Amino acid sequence: MNAPRQRASVVQVCSRCGAKWRVPGGPAQWCPRCNGALLAPGAEGPRRTVRWVARRPDANVVKPAPAVARPAATPRYSYIPRWGFVDLPADSEPEPQSRLAVLGAKAVPLLAATAVMFILAALAEAGRYGILLRNRTRLIDPTLLAVSDATVWATGILAPVLAVAAAVACVGWLRAARQREFARVDRTDTRSTRILALGCLVPVVNLVFPGVFLEEFTRTALPRTRKLIRVWWCAWVFGAAVSVASVLWHFNGSYQGEADSVSFNAFADIVAACVALLTILVIRTIDGHDVLGRRRAPKRWTVATGPARPVIEPVRSAAEREDEREDERKDETAQQEVMAK
Template sequence: MSTVVQPCARCGTRWAVQGPPMHWCPRCRGVLLSPGPIDAPPERRNYRWVARRPGRLDRSARTSEGGRRAAGTPRYSEIPRWGLRDRPVPDHESDGHRARPLSALTRWTHAALLATAVLFAVSALAEAGRYLILLRNRTRLIEPPLLWFSDALVNTAALFALIMALVAAFATLGWLIEARRVTFAAAGGSDPRSPRMLALGCLIPVINLIWPGVFLTEVVSGHADPRARTAVRIWWAAWVFGGMVTVAALYWRTADSLQAKADGVLFTAFTDVAAAGVAVLTLWVVRTIEGRDLRGRNRLARRWVVAVDPATPLIEPVHPGPTATVSTAADADGADSPDGADRAPQEVVAK
């Protein structure tokens, strides 16, 4: 086997020299470099490897484009997410074998909340459609198929929305238990509240208007991002408002008059809209605590860059003044003499 090779300048293939040196690469038809020893050290090689940016056009492609201008300085549209992390990723290998409460539902928290919001929005549209049918029924009779379709849509949407809301409640409860465990473990302690206490405070009616906000406040109390605390306060107020609206909607169904029942349909649609909004706010709080925005994108850490102001002198530099011309007494006497008019004036620089 030959110990002399010719590298290709285009594809990098090294061809063994068996006879006279070749000029073109058999593979890509690129230019072959001059022959050199295969084991030559880097400082004695007749070539050097150059790293190029991926996607860079070769010389033939550039010439075929008619001498198009090169692109400007490469830049990123956003801060790159690759590289060194600002903080180490917590190690969960030590306790990964332990089963967590509601762990099967916790991974579906985001999807369950989003589905709950969509189903409540559909239920609100169904209630609004029923109210429009009631308005039309004041002057005209409604066809039975339309009434049947409206009733089926209202009942089906309400049933599926309630079932999905229950699933989302259990999934969010599992997420809350895990979030509290991670938060207190990062502080070097353990959650002082048991999973049973968290479940009772979040699932029992009436008291679940107060305790979920307390549990979330304890999670974000040591959070570095103030947006998490603001999100919890907004969600807490919306959660209490949604509970009050739900109680009012249930009480409205006990009315006997036709007008009150018709108004109850419209108020039920408003209740469904409020429930959809609470589901969206819950998803917002969950993702904010996780360090993401509402769309699920990771929030970038704020990085401070040292800015240097332009150097300005504190003392104004001394500039040379204009040259002053002073006439002496001898010049004045010479000017009075008859021949003084022909004498050239003398200049004295004032110091």
């Protein structure tokens, strides 16, 4: 009997490691070494590896290269620009102001005019007193006497009228100042305009309440401002007392009493002018201005951190300087001994 025929072996190449395997029988699929896929029998080629790569659908689309910008000249002005980065506030319609507020803005000019008129009234009274002194020995020209009388009467009428107008204007300023200060501390002014007007314009009552109204909204002001308000308050009461005394002095029927009333009227006019000027100072100080109306610059104080050293050294004798040098030598010797140890 014939022996059974053996199956012919085939050679297959691994697609991963490139090894050649003789596979008996039928073709195999996997490499015994790396478990890679075996190529078909008879296919002997270079080593191949397979890698799956995920790409976008438009990956093969050729995109145009970005254009390279050419360097341009630096922009510059051929002239000095007239503009700037200034944040201007939004245009807002001005709020309508009452007549009292408009008059309150003119408080300082009215007070200045009142002070000038009272000074003129004092000069007129001084002139009349000089005429009375001259009339003791000589006759006075009727024309000069008529001019003196007209001046005294004109200043005596205009000064009180301006004083009343200035008082009303001060009420308007007081109202605006109180509203501004209470709004700054997020509060509401409990005093109405009528109460302020009655407290500042009614006789006898206006000796107390103007100072109270000022003290109410200046509690957090500087000490010098509060002191100035108290000084003004005392001057205001003193001026009112002098004015009442000058009016009562006219009822003295004697010739000497009339002459004394002329000199006392001059003194009362000077006091009234000083009160008006002091009121201007109070208004300027509370508004943050100086006497001339310029904005007062705040002072910034710096705390000294080092010891105070005199700019000019005091004069010392030769013996004191020698003793100081000797002390320095001893200190250096002591430090060297410590360093040596």
